[in-house]
Amino acid sequence: MSMNERLEKIRQEALERIAQSGGLDKLEEVRVAYLGKKGELTEVLKGMRDVAPEDRPKVGQLVNEARAIIEKRLDEARSELARAARELKIASETIDVTLPATKTPAGYPHPNTLALDEVERVFVGMGYEVVEGPEVELDYYNFEALNIPANHPAKDEQDTFYINKEIVLRTQTSPVQVRVMEKQKPPIRIIAPGRVYRSDEVDATHSPCFHQIEGLVIDKGITMADLKGTLAQFAKEMFGAETKVKFRPHHFPFTEPSAEMDVTCFKCGGKGCRFCKGEGWIEILGCGMVHPKVLSMSGIDPDEYSGFAFGIGLERIALLKYEIDDMRLLYENDERFLKQF
């Protein structure tokens, strides 16, 4: 048998064994049997000394060719086996994607906070600073400095919780207006969220403790048109771009002119539904131009500056926006309620 024939035989045998191997271990056996230290091809190389010198390059080339093709086939066979194994594994790993989800343990924000975050987002974006003031407040800031003199019906005990003659639980966030104006020069753009207190028994629509968000803008040349524009913008951001607003004259001792703002019902868009009691409009907030007396009492010259203020009931927004039908739910903290927000 010529060297050629021998090499051809080795090659064929090897390739045949590769094709039939069917496993990585078998492939390794083939590699060892032909390419290993004592493998058949290696043996051929060892027998080179018996080959005529002039034929050696030729034989060497043939051996290398045979080795190359066997190595290539081995590689191919290995990756084919890996591919098949991978596919088998993947195929066996199919899961039922409709099985129940593993719950993420994250907790939920209170609906009041959810609503407040939205209000803050809108006003911070318009350049308002979020500030705070005390809940246990001097009668002066809660009433007198807001143009609510002694003996005003709004001061009546039935509405206000008193600590003593000079100290009350604030009935509104408006005293923050005064505190800000006293220490800050215009331009002023603030909102002041916080708890307020009224002597109302707990029921589905009342709570002795609730939240308001006060807003105040003071600068030169601030007009009622600016008030309307700002709050219309707020309503659109808060309740959707389609929201329309309506301003009705109203009365607050610390603003003049004063208004209440209605927005088109966000459920029916203003056509009238059960949610808005058929009116198409929902009352959202009170507002007005800061009363000149309030400005001057706070040390701001009403001839130089003007401004507007507004007060938003946070619970009212939360109840309306999330369609919560009983205010008590907000303070009971039943998990089944909280986990809906």
Added chain:
Amino acid sequence: MNTPLSWIKAYVPDLDCTAQEYMDAMTLSGSKVEGYTQFDKNLDKIVVGQIVSASPHPDADKLIVCSVDIGNEAIQIVTGAKNVGTGDKIPVVLDGGKVAGGHDGGPLPDGGVKIKKGKLRGVESFGMMCGIEELGSSREFYPEAPENGVYIFPEDTPVGADAIELLGLHDADFEYEITSNRVDCYSIIGIAREAAATFGCDFLLKKPECPGNNENVSDHFSVSVEAPDLCSRFTARMVKNVKIGPSPKWMQRRLAACGIRPINNFVDITNYVMKEYGQPMHAYDMSTIAGNKIIVRRANDGDKFVTLDGQTRTLDRDMLMICDGEKEIGIAGIMGGQNSMITDDADTVLFEAACFDGTNVRLSSKRLGMRTDASGLFEKGLDPNTASEAIDRACELVEQLGCGEVVGGMIDVHGQLPVPTTIPFRPDWINRFIGTDISEADMVGYLEKIDIEVDLANAQVTVPTWRQDLKQEADIAEEVARFFGYDNIPTTLPRGEATAGKLSFKLRIEELARRVAQYAGFDQAMTYSFDSPKVYDRLLIGKDDPIRKAVEISNPLGEDFSIMRTLPLNGILTSLALNYNHRNKNVRLFELAHVYLPKAVPVTELPCEKVMFTLGFYGEGDFFTLKGVAETFLSKAGLTKKPSYDAAAEIPFLHPGRKAAISYDGTEIGYIGELHPLVAKNYDIEERTYILVIDMAEVTKRASFDVKYKGVAKYPSVTRDISMLMKKEIQAAQIEQAIEKCGGKILESYELFDIYEGAQIMTGFKSMAYSITFRAKDRTLEDAEVGKVMDKLIRTLSELGIELRS
């Protein structure tokens, strides 16, 4: 406040609008209409019919068959009514018509009741005779209507006429929400003036006139006001030869439309004038007034007085009384006395129209626990100038009704009466202020419509005395704005210097706390700021503990709401208890809210309001779950040092063996632990409950969002595990302190990886195993270097009585 449209139209005859249009326009000009009742909403095809013949029903004893003339024809109607007979004129609803309700006067169905022709026991009936209840009203307002029967019109009523018109039911009653500054709008006249200005119609108000006879009332009796501070004006007039009887139908109809029950002519007149002018009136029977005089003075403490309603009231010296020569006969501005009330035998009547101090009336009525229509008006602060007009109007009505002889003259006791005031008027300023471009002429037009006189030459306006709310230019700007229409004011955004929108640093730390708590599975709770003092007992707080010193509310809603909380626990524990009671599992709640710490008790200055971050849970997890939340929050807030935990701190509401005060840098910033089993029992929570409270002010003080990159380690670390045996009482913190002390600069981290007590260890001992990692920033550590540290550590530990385990 409510007004029927018909009465408004009496002053604004050109007013031509639907009820809905009226409601919308009035609301937009400042008189908010809350809603209205259209009386004829469900009344249709109802005419005056006359019964021409009546015969018994052939098959039913209780029914009669009538032939009813309805003007152009006669129709057959079968009725069960017992009060009708031939010749009677009655309201008849025709086939296809509608009535408001049933004859029983029950609740009115929304869509009314349709009437169709039909057969009653075989006899055809082409309509129905109506009782007042079927027309949606009642005998209260139509006292002439029979009980359980068909309404019968007077004999001179034209047959075929609109029965609803005759009963005054083509009308609507509007309910307003009048703001407290607009006292003048608590009257028909006030609302009518607003309506005329809103719709641009003429307002026809005639000053009442009634000179009376040629006698002078001052010859008959006198009035003295001994408390002029509480009574700015007292007017009185007298009516002789009084004929008490029902008032005329037109007056009854107007009162009925307002929901006021007609009683008799004199009572009706006082009610009518009160409604019309917003001025409460009172009528006394002259024969009951001793000494022919009236004295207005303060009551004596403890005096008893029987009011018109038969109730005995206890008076005090801050209440103002109307008295005669001997006795008290009325509580000023609130209610008259039984001893002077008008009876059917009255011969001479004394009318009173006065002006009492609003605050005094409000406070007195509150102390007496009685609020009347009159007190409701007085407490808003009336214009004393209205009193004389109102009393003249009452006398005018007496003459018009022919129910008495008005005596000439008026007793009028008053001090300085309000006079019209002037306010600067600068149209350009108003335009600048509200952001409009309204012409001067338009402004003048708006103002004159509401009786504000404009003097352009002197740039000022004169305000009538009934508008006590108008004091300065901004008030005039509002008048202009509301009649120009708020809706017509343009919308712009403030110009001028930009301002930075931001949250305060304190609020940012609170936001972080919320995020961390929610990330750890805690839902945000909100609870009341109030507590009951009993909460301290429930939390096992000592009787003398200073935390019991709280801000007390002087007029609380009840004991449960009587103090401002000094501890944040009751809210969260009550909420956990509610969840537990509802069988909710694994409940985790947190709250960010204030506690209120008084600086002195009783409170003399504002208390310290501190935000507390309070977390509580029951169910899955333990002490260390909360400890993890605490440390995550602190490190995220930039408090990156290790907090220390003092298990010896006294925290009465926590489990004595499972609690700690948390300190940072030597300052106590909060506490953590398992709820004391007794406290859990007090809240009816039958699971282990854990709480964590962090004082946010202490965190905010030290917090920072500044972060600096420290680089990633380049050289390999060396890790040594160490297993130790020690007495149970030894705390991990002691070992960790030793590790930190001995580890020095090359200590990178350490971790407890095993803790064991049990069979293989002697009683009272435990084993703990730490894995300690060392690394140098600038080189590869040598074994010897680490060995030196470990030797030192082992020596230190053995000084603590901690032995190595092999």
